[in-house]
Amino acid sequence: MLLIIVGTACGAPDTTAAEGTPETLETFTTTADALTVQNCSPLPTSSVLASGDDGAGSVANNTRDDRLDTRWSALGKGVWIDYDLGSVQSLSGAAIAWHQGNTRVNTFTLYVSTDGVNYTQVYTGKSSGTTTAAETYTFATRTARRLRITVYGNTLNDWASIAEARVCGAPATGSSVVWRGDFETGNISQWTSTQMVSADRLQVISSPVRSGKYALKATVRQGDDPINSSGNRNELVKMTREAVGSEYYYRWSTMFASDFPSVKTWQLFTQWHHEGSSGSPPLEFYVYGEEIRLNIGGDPGTLVWKAPLVRGQWQDFILHVKWSPEASVGFVELYHNGQLVLPKRNIATMFPGMLNYLKVGLYRSDTVTQVGVVYHDGWIMARTLADVL
Ligand SMILES: [Ca+2]
Incomplete structure (x- = not known):
């Protein structure tokens, strides 16, 4: 990735202000809605795919923008979202912040894959229905490149709606x-x-x-x-x-x-x-x-x-x-x-x-x-x- 850095204020704060007026950072809002995860060491994901979305902007990438006010949504039992880590790594869980997770209990299954073709089920269960914050679901450590969340509706309807999700790295064994x-x-x-x-x-x-x-x-x-x-x-x-x-x-x-x-x-x-x-x-x-x-x-x-x-x-x-x-x-x-x-x-x-x-x-x-x-x-x-x- 080539990084192009433009503007006049990439340096350290300079009390002499010789570099001109810096761009403000005030356009970056929503800190109150950002994600926090517990019992999870999030791994960087290189891309994300989904079986579909709502056609109204609730796309898969919305689950990794660190904003709880954007989401991926797709209708139907068995719709899925699939995260690519870019390489095979050790993983042991997923942290998911469900849209309206405090009012809906979601039924879902987690799968992992090394090749994006063959998937192994590693977790199946339900969300708590009590929180919009991220919940971490753990499984025995697996070596995999992809993690897929397949959703089978919720207690209110058949929408799968996830505000944020993270793939959790396995706890360090040996060298970290x-x-x-x-x-x-x-x-x-x-x-x-x-x-x-x-x-x-x-x-x-x-x-x-x-x-x-x-x-x-x-x-x-x-x-x-x-x-x-x-x-x-x-x-x-x-x-x-x-x-x-x-x-x-x-x-x-x-x-x-x-x-x-x-x-x-x-x-x-x-x-x-x-x-x-x-x-x-x-x-x-x-x-x-x-x-x-x-x-x-x-x-x-x-x-x-x-x-x-x-x-x-x-x-x-x-x-x-x-x-x-x-x-x-x-x-x-x-x-x-x-x-x-x-x-x-x-x-x-x-x-x-x-x-x-x-x-x-x-x-x-x-x-x-x-x-x-x-x-x-x-x-x-x-x-x-x-x-x-
Ligand atoms: Ca989001």
Whole structure:
């Protein structure tokens, strides 16, 4: 997926406002109607199919827009909706928020499939009829690529109407590592794509390294603008696309070169960007002057942590995030150089209706004239703290 970032305010909040007026995020409404799930680690879905819909806009995709006020609806006993995970994974349940689930008891069956042809029944039952919130239905862990919900009407009529649904990943057994971006392949193949003006700007190097044999050296020169956007950058992209309600630990190390620029403007070194095309990202680590900072929530967002900038020494980070557009559900927790510096803090970590993806390298205001060099190493993403350590 190519991400085109336009607009003038993709950077960190800049108190000098040199980047112009940011797009507001006020068009993204409905936080009160967003989904929360319990006893479920939602897996990202790549697509969804249904046997049909109501012909009036209640389409299958409405069950994964994180809004309880949109739904998929189809009439008839045996209609179905089918989620594709994009690859075979371990799953153990489904979370379903039924439309008018507080007044209707739905009869349904869950099936899984590895090939989209042969399906195995894994659950059959009824919804509680007591809530419009998501209910999680669990089954013995299966390896599958697809999950299908087949509905056999409800106590009021034969409509199948689902506001939101999630496929739940199996609890971790053994390692919960879901991704490594530690450059130990000797190249950048662990990452999805690059945004760089030339290969010398994102080099896999053997010295300095934080661990293993290789690390990344990211260089930005004034004018580096590989995507015709605001600011200057050379960044690696990892399409993490963390599902709403999912929770992960990330560990990595960053070292700022001994001559890293000291400027009173933004220099991002790690960011989780939203799918949208404008506005500051929902979670960004950046240098400002002689500080490193973590800002959450776009522009202006909330500055949740800062520390003095140290050059020439590896900085170790462990970030623990629950991804949610709900401030009461989402949270961040941060360890810096082995110390818990930000105890778990509830905050919205996504913008409603938009998944995030990871960008690592250097992205900074185009007013910076000095060459900037930063090193990254050891990226790992897992479901438990133990597995990133
Ligand atoms: Ca919906």
